[in-house]
Amino acid sequence: MKSVIVRDKKELKKALKSDVDEIVIENHSLEKKLKSVALIRKAGPYAIAAIVAAIPFIPFTGGASVPATMVSFMGASGAAASTGVISLMAAIGGIVVIGIFTDWEEVEIAGVFKLKRKRK
Numbered sequence: 001m002k003s004v005i006v007r008d009k010k011e012l013k014k015a016l017k018s019d020v021d022e023i024v025i026e027n028h029s030l031e032k033k034l035k036s037v038a039l040i041r042k043a044g045p046y047a048i049a050a051i052v053a054a055i056p057f058i059p060f061t062g063g064a065s066v067p068a069t070m071v072s073f074m075g076a077s078g079a080a081a082s083t084g085v086i087s088l089m090a091a092i093g094g095i096v097v098i099g100i101f102t103d104w105e106e107v108e109i110a111g112v113f114k115l116k117r118k119r120k
Contacts, residue, residue: 001021001022002019002020002021002022003020003021003022003023003024004018004020004022004023004024005023005024005026006023006024006025006026006027006030007026007027008027008030009030012025012030016099016100016104016115020117021116021117022114022115022116022117023104023114023115023116024112024113024114025113025114025115031113034100034106034113034115035106035113037100037101037106038106040101041101100115102118103117103118104116104117104118105118
């Protein structure tokens with residue numbers, strides 16, 4: 001199993017596009033944004049679909065429409081989670097974030113946050 005440690009958004013983007021099986025996150029800010037993805041994933045497929053559908057509009061709205069949509073799915077926590085996902089999309093790209101939703105799972109063990117590639 002290939003593993004890599006990332007400390008910034010640029011390294012994360014590169015790791016997500018590579019063939020690694022595990023990505024260890026060593027950046028608290030980045031970790032918080034990735035945890036937003038997990039929170040939205042737990043809200044269900046409609047919440048994920050809302051985020052994915054909003055990706056093309058983020059440059060035009062500045063992401064303002066996404067938190068409003070997420071509040072309808074998740075309540076107040078949806079706005080905070082969607083803000084994290086929007087900033088992640090801006091940093092590494094919407095298509096890459098969709099890959100996080102579909103191809104990776106989040107794991108936190110003993111305070112270490114990791115992304116593990118889902119088995120197909």
